[in-house]
Amino acid sequence: xxxxxAARHQVEVxxxxxxxxxxxxxxxxxxxxxxxxxxxxxxxxxxxxxxAHWLPELGVETLRIDAQDGEVxxxxxxxxxxxxxxxxxxxxxxxxxxxCGGGTTTDMVGLAASLYxxxxxxxxxxxxxxxxxxxxxxGKTGVNLPEGKNxxxxxxxxAEVLCDTDFLDTLPEAERINGYGExxxxxxxxxxxxxxxxxxxQIATSVALKASVVTRDERDQGLRHILNYGHTLGHAxxxxxxxxxxxxxxxxxxxxxxxxLAAALGRVDAARAQEHRTVVASYGLPVTLPExxxxxxxxxxxRRDKKAGAGLAFVLDGPAGAELVRDVPETVVLDTLAAxxxxx
Numbered sequence: 001x002x003x004x005x006a007a008r009h010q011v012e013v014x015x016x017x018x019x020x021x022x023x024x025x026x027x028x029x030x031x032x033x034x035x036x037x038x039x040x041x042x043x044x045x046x047x048x049x050x051x052a053h054w055l056p057e058l059g060v061e062t063l064r065i066d067a068q069d070g071e072v073x074x075x076x077x078x079x080x081x082x083x084x085x086x087x088x089x090x091x092x093x094x095x096x097x098x099x100c101g102g103g104t105t106t107d108m109v110g111l112a113a114s115l116y117x118x119x120x121x122x123x124x125x126x127x128x129x130x131x132x133x134x135x136x137x138x139g140k141t142g143v144n145l146p147e148g149k150n151x152x153x154x155x156x157x158x159a160e161v162l163c164d165t166d167f168l169d170t171l172p173e174a175e176r177i178n179g180y181g182e183x184x185x186x187x188x189x190x191x192x193x194x195x196x197x198x199x200x201x202q203i204a205t206s207v208a209l210k211a212s213v214v215t216r217d218e219r220d221q222g223l224r225h226i227l228n229y230g231h232t233l234g235h236a237x238x239x240x241x242x243x244x245x246x247x248x249x250x251x252x253x254x255x256x257x258x259x260x261l262a263a264a265l266g267r268v269d270a271a272r273a274q275e276h277r278t279v280v281a282s283y284g285l286p287v288t289l290p291e292x293x294x295x296x297x298x299x300x301x302x303r304r305d306k307k308a309g310a311g312l313a314f315v316l317d318g319p320a321g322a323e324l325v326r327d328v329p330e331t332v333v334l335d336t337l338a339a340x341x342x343x344x
Contacts, residue, residue, distance in 0.1 A: 008026070107143065181285055225315055
């Protein structure tokens, strides 16, 4: 690798024969042709929510498919359209699929790659902050149903991830703040000093934290649940607002709520609960429930959360750190929602 192509950070996700490297830094999209060559692919499909000139030529026959970021596009119908296009192009399981976009794009393209020929290599080029710090790492793919968020999916690890931080220069400020939602929750799951770092180092630290969890619990049997900190209420808020609230914003509010709920259950004291609000607010993220969303509506969506079993489940702080807490009484959940401020 030449010096000008060297990533500022490289994080290894060690999963045996499914291991891969996450390259982080300015300009790392230039590593894409070499990544394709290492796979020995003869053809590539690039599914991109960004303009064609953003990516280098791959050196193999390439089909480009335009995509649109956004939760409303993250459906089984979109996956069916993608896989049909793969087949018409003649893509084989020895070729490669490239995603270029935000977290919704990496989620649905990853699922399409996992299903096509029962598994075709995929390389992710996440272009949003949220996708770089979280969505493109760890092999979770999925799409939404009207009944809930990410209810259909598969585990399919990428062959490589290129987090080109130059992409972030193009983000609107609102989308950058949205990405901070996943960074803020890291404070409570193992990275309390994240706020003191510059953005590239924040991304690398978040990726390294996630990699350390995924390598110990790839398929969500235990430890990996901590990565869903703030997500139980967060996903419910996304659905209840028809995705008017972005994912990171919703997770931020869910993180504040998780602190209050942990306190209500006697797992943390009031000061630690307040710390949740302080940390989230320091990133410029919302800390209050949106107006016009009923608590019963939120409860209905939380019952459908992937972590839920017979009862409600939340990842909560406690004496031993963050962990999944099952069978949280609905009365406590509703009382804590009532204690959350609204709007403002």
